Amino acid sequence: MGTVLGCIGCGNMGAAILRGLSGRQGLSLLGYNPTPAKVLALADAGVRAMPDAATLAAQADVVLLGVKPYLVPDVLRAIAPSLTPGKVVVSIASGVSIAAMKAAIAEAGGPECPVVRVMPNTPAMVGKGVYALCFEDPALDVPRRDLVRGLFESIGTVIVLPEARFTAFTAVVGCGPAYVFYFMEAVTEVAVTLGFTRQDATELVKGLFSGSVALAEQSGTHLSVLREQVCSPAGNTIAAMNQLDREAVRGRIMDAVLAAYRRGLEMEK
Numbered sequence: 001m002g003t004v005l006g007c008i009g010c011g012n013m014g015a016a017i018l019r020g021l022s023g024r025q026g027l028s029l030l031g032y033n034p035t036p037a038k039v040l041a042l043a044d045a046g047v048r049a050m051p052d053a054a055t056l057a058a059q060a061d062v063v064l065l066g067v068k069p070y071l072v073p074d075v076l077r078a079i080a081p082s083l084t085p086g087k088v089v090v091s092i093a094s095g096v097s098i099a100a101m102k103a104a105i106a107e108a109g110g111p112e113c114p115v116v117r118v119m120p121n122t123p124a125m126v127g128k129g130v131y132a133l134c135f136e137d138p139a140l141d142v143p144r145r146d147l148v149r150g151l152f153e154s155i156g157t158v159i160v161l162p163e164a165r166f167t168a169f170t171a172v173v174g175c176g177p178a179y180v181f182y183f184m185e186a187v188t189e190v191a192v193t194l195g196f197t198r199q200d201a202t203e204l205v206k207g208l209f210s211g212s213v214a215l216a217e218q219s220g221t222h223l224s225v226l227r228e229q230v231c232s233p234a235g236n237t238i239a240a241m242n243q244l245d246r247e248a249v250r251g252r253i254m255d256a257v258l259a260a261y262r263r264g265l266e267m268e269k
């Protein structure tokens with residue numbers, strides 16, 4: 001018998017995950033969203049529109065929460081009567097703990113339904129997400145843990161983490177696309193300064209980044225060695241590296257990520 005996955009909240013992330021899972025054998029997809037057009041737009045991915053969250057939860061084995069964090073308790077209370085101990089709730093909401101989600105289900109008289117917390121990042125929208133998964137809910141059994149892990153492994157890179165590590169993961173990987181785009185923008189601006197058209201500069205920089213990532217992934221060579229390979233003695237690249245070191249750019253990047261981490265800790269209080 002197949003698995004039914006239903007997503008409540010089919011916005012950027014929810015829709016991206018549904019699209020990524022589309023066509024997987026033995027998996028049926030359901031969606032609910034207050035703006036029905038968002039689910040109807042997923043019909044070509046095989047997503048069946050549900051009239052409300054509770055109906056979706058009654059029919060799904062895996063209930064994925066794709067709503068904004070502040071809505072998670074309300075949605076859980078609304079679907080609590082439809083949950084059973086045989087289902088699993090999977091939340092991608094930032095900063096909403098497993099304990100808080102289980103409390104919302106219990107408050108509404110719901111059963112002991114296992115909850116998995118997942119932290120994605122925005123490249124999920126193109127099937128290249130990096131996902132942290134937390135399997136610390138004692139109510140979660142091995143078959144459902146493996147089911148959820150397999151689903152996310154099929155649409156990106158997965159790391160299993162204790163919930164206490166989610167803030168660190170978020171500072172590095174959840175916020176990470178912003179750091180990468182910031183650096184890409186800076187290189188684009190300097191390319192324009194050096195006379196490239198903005199369109200050419202943007203395309204060159206995208207190729208630069210995707211090519212460098214492919215090299216890092218496929219060569220198996222350490223990042224430091226890959227960088228040294230570009231730095232010929234007395235050449236122009238080493239001159240740029242020296243300038244970055246004089247300006248302590250590496251330390252500034254570390255400080256920025258640590259600021260995101262500290263802010264994440266504050267937001268959890």
Ligand SMILES: NC(=O)c1ccc[n+]([C@@H]2O[C@H](COP(=O)([O-])OP(=O)(O)OC[C@H]3O[C@@H](n4cnc5c(N)ncnc54)[C@H](OP(=O)(O)O)[C@@H]3O)[C@@H](O)[C@H]2O)c1
Nearest residue numbers: 008009010011012013034035066067068069092093094120
């Ligand atoms: N974007 C990121 O970088 C990122 C990274 C990590 C985690 N996340 C998490 O992913 C979740 C979704 O983020 P997103 O960027 O995809 O947001 P989004 O595009 O705003 O999607 C949220 C969706 O929830 C729907 N919704 C609102 N109220 C609802 C309700 N009562 N029941 C069901 N659906 C409802 C909204 O529909 P309407 O438009 O009709 O209101 C919208 O389509 C958030 O919890 C966020 O913390 C996002």
